[in-house]
Amino acid sequence: GESVGLHLPTLSVQEGDNSIINCAYSNSASDYFIWYKQESGKGPQFIIDIRSNMDKRQGQRVTVLLNKTVKHLSLQIAATQPGDSAVYFCAEIGGTSYGKLTFGQGTILTVHP
Amino acid sequence: NAGVTQTPKFQVLKTGQSMTLQCAQDMNHEYMSWYRQDPGMGLRLIHYSVGAGITDQGEVPNGYNVSRSTTEDFPLRLLSAAPSQTSVYFCASIGTGGSGEQYFGPGTRLTVT
Numbered sequence: 188g189e190s191v192g193l194h195l196p197t198l199s200v201q202e203g204d205n206s207i208i209n210c211a212y213s214n215s216a217s218d219y220f221i222w223y224k225q226e227s228g229k230g231p232q233f234i235i236d237i238r239s240n241m242d243k244r245q246g247q248r249v250t251v252l253l254n255k256t257v258k259h260l261s262l263q264i265a266a267t268q269p270g271d272s273a274v275y276f277c278a279e280i281g282g283t284s285y286g287k288l289t290f291g292q293g294t295i296l297t298v299h300p
Numbered sequence: 301n302a303g304v305t306q307t308p309k310f311q312v313l314k315t316g317q318s319m320t321l322q323c324a325q326d327m328n329h330e331y332m333s334w335y336r337q338d339p340g341m342g343l344r345l346i347h348y349s350v351g352a353g354i355t356d357q358g359e360v361p362n363g364y365n366v367s368r369s370t371t372e373d374f375p376l377r378l379l380s381a382a383p384s385q386t387s388v389y390f391c392a393s394i395g396t397g398g399s400g401e402q403y404f405g406p407g408t409r410l411t412v413t
Contacts, residue, residue: 230404
């Protein structure tokens with residue numbers, strides 16, 4: 188079936204660096220994408236989202252970029268901090284099926300002080 | 301406003317036993333979902349609901365039942381537990397009023413022996 192996947196399973200950066208986490212999706216009908224952060228022993232936490240009619244969206248220290256031509260999504264974290272260490276998932280919703288998130292495998296981000 | 305609550309946090313079952321995982325939300329969200337997360341994996345959708353009295357199957361529904369008698373509650377029932385159901389279970393509550401209205405509970409860690 189359709190899936191959402193990630194290019195890199197792990198990412199290790201130094202504190203203060205910028206981090207980029209990538210995600211590829213295969214469902215061309217996907218029109219809403221969400222990035223989640225999951226810390227150990229906790230549920231996923233919403234970071235930022237983007238709809239398919241946008242190419243870029245910025246939040247606090249985070250930016251999501253969407254390239255529909257190549258079906259690619261990225262999450263950029265500016266000035267990465269040790270507290271950003273977690274697993275990051277992209278998820279996709281098609282249409283208005285808000286209850287049906289399709290998750291990627293996840294990227295482990297480790298930030299070294 | 302408690303968000304999404306799940307009980308219990310931990311549970312050990314023997315093969316063949318049944319149990320119900322509880323999920324409640326106080327945000328008046330129409331959409332609620334159940335996911336399971338296996339080690340090193342993303343979340344996979346078990347069942348979801350688009351409102352009271354309406355449920356549907358997700359990607360991995362076998363062995364699980366759900367009901368949605370109220371907007372607030374969305375219990376997940378394991379009919380006859382199997383070791384393959386050992387996982388962490390997350391409930392999600394999703395609003396459609398705007399960005400960021402996807403909330404996950406803290407999870408239930410289930411072990412079936």
